[in-house]
Amino acid sequence: MSSHFLLEAPIGLLPSVVFLLVLLNLDAYKLVDLREIAECLFAGIVLAVVSYYANARAIGLLKTSFATYSHFAAPIAEESLKAAFMILLFARNRIGFMVDAAITGFAVGTGFALSENIYYLWNLPGAPLGVWIVRGFGTAIMHGGAVAIFGVMAQALTERKAIINPLMLLPGLGVAILVHGLYNYLQYSPLIATAVMLVTVPMLLLLVFGKSEHKIHTWLISDYKSHEHLLEDIKSGEFTHSEAGQFILDVHNRFDPAVIAELFEYIKLHTLLAMSADQIELAREKGEKPVGKHELHEAFKRLHALEKKIGRAAMLAVWPHLHFTRRELWELNELEAQVRNA
Numbered sequence: 001m002s003s004h005f006l007l008e009a010p011i012g013l014l015p016s017v018v019f020l021l022v023l024l025n026l027d028a029y030k031l032v033d034l035r036e037i038a039e040c041l042f043a044g045i046v047l048a049v050v051s052y053y054a055n056a057r058a059i060g061l062l063k064t065s066f067a068t069y070s071h072f073a074a075p076i077a078e079e080s081l082k083a084a085f086m087i088l089l090f091a092r093n094r095i096g097f098m099v100d101a102a103i104t105g106f107a108v109g110t111g112f113a114l115s116e117n118i119y120y121l122w123n124l125p126g127a128p129l130g131v132w133i134v135r136g137f138g139t140a141i142m143h144g145g146a147v148a149i150f151g152v153m154a155q156a157l158t159e160r161k162a163i164i165n166p167l168m169l170l171p172g173l174g175v176a177i178l179v180h181g182l183y184n185y186l187q188y189s190p191l192i193a194t195a196v197m198l199v200t201v202p203m204l205l206l207l208v209f210g211k212s213e214h215k216i217h218t219w220l221i222s223d224y225k226s227h228e229h230l231l232e233d234i235k236s237g238e239f240t241h242s243e244a245g246q247f248i249l250d251v252h253n254r255f256d257p258a259v260i261a262e263l264f265e266y267i268k269l270h271t272l273l274a275m276s277a278d279q280i281e282l283a284r285e286k287g288e289k290p291v292g293k294h295e296l297h298e299a300f301k302r303l304h305a306l307e308k309k310i311g312r313a314a315m316l317a318v319w320p321h322l323h324f325t326r327r328e329l330w331e332l333n334e335l336e337a338q339v340r341n342a
Contacts, residue, residue: 005121012117012132016110016140019202023103026209029216029281031100031334037107043085044111044143051078051112052119070187075180082108082147083173090154090164096330097159098152099212102205105151109144116143130190138194142183145201150176152208159327217285223328224278227271259314266306273299274328277335296339 024032054077059069085108086095095101117135124131153172158164186193233242276296307315 005125008127008129008132009121011129012121012136012140013114015136016106016113016144019141020103020106020110020144023106023205023209026206027099027103028213029099029284031097032103032107036094036104040085040104040107041111041114044082044108044113045115046111047081047085047108048112048115051081054081070184071181075177075184078112079146079150079173079176079180082112082143083150083169083176086147086151086154087164087169090158090326093326093329093333095151095155096327096334097212097216098155098208099216101151101155102148102208105148106144106205109142109147110140112147113140113143134190134194138183138190138197141197141201142180145197145205146176146179148201148205149179160325164326216281219327220278220281220285223331224275224282227275227278230271231268231275259310262306262310263314263318266303266310269299269303269306270324270332273303273332273335277331280335280338281331296335300336300339 020037024037055069055074058073058077059066062069062073064073086101086105089095089104095104113135117132117140120127120131120135150169150172153175154169157168157171183193183197186196232238273296276299
């Protein structure tokens with residue numbers, strides 16, 4: 001291992017990793033844990049390998065030059081691949097706020113960039129130091145920033161819905177492709193391209209963090225109060241006059257009477273768990289240690305048992321009337337993961 005490599009490798013590999021660690025440290029609510037970061041990094045590495053072979057195959061099929069493909073086709077192919085993994089995270093309710101969308105997106109892009117830069121370090125020994133400065137501070141930050149921008153825009157446009165409308169993902173993908181394509185176009189002036197990425201991407205993401213911190217706190221307070229009111233309505237019987245309650249009562253003849261009772265229990269338990277999630281996040285914000293993980297474990301077991309007993313048909317029938325948001329489903333998913341790992 002040459003002394004040149006010991007200098008080149010940190011310059012090519014560390015800048016995006018360091019910035020990712022900065023983003024994690026700025027996350028006051030600890031919405032993303034190290035296990036999730038490792039998954040995103042690994043996914044990015046795998047996607048870079050897939051992209052390498054897909055791009056090589058596409059260049060051969062299109063019979064175009066590498067420069068032309070790099071400017072016009074590569075940004076579309078690579079950002080679509082990275083976005084596909086982010087969409088999987090959204091579909092599994094792994095993202096709930098713009099902050100964690102930014103962090104997980106940047107982690108996917110960082111894994112992608114690490115894979116690329118390791119490949120170039122291996123295949124371009126002795127390349128000028130400027131190459132690694134551009135790849136470490138420019139290309140790597142661009143890859144992370146493009147996916148983070150997609151994640152933030154997708155979250156902003158879909159956070160109020162339980163089901164994602166694919167059309168709402170297109171604006172973010174378009175901007176990610178534009179950022180990537182602009183960077184590739186500026187490669188005729190690599191230092192300018194690097195400076196643009198090094199200034200704009202951190203500025204945009206730090207702006208997202210600054211704007212989202214207060215928004216998270218406000219949402220947790222209002223969400224807790226709305227669940228508290230819903231729980232009071234359930235206990236007092238007022239819930240039966242709501243849209244969901246009326247729908248359940250109106251279709252009681254379609255289901256076994258026991259299923260109706262279980263549906264009401266399910267909604268009550270779902271509400272209690274959502275309130276617990278709010279309480280835990282608010283406690284974490286204050287630096288307090290959350291408690292009661294064993295009771296929550298039993299509550300989740302009961303929730304899943306009710307889902308099985310109620311059955312898919314009844315759940316699908318009543319689900320649209322419950323108006324659960326994707327953020328609320330993310331909240332429960334995160335709480336269950338914490339309880340499971342406790």
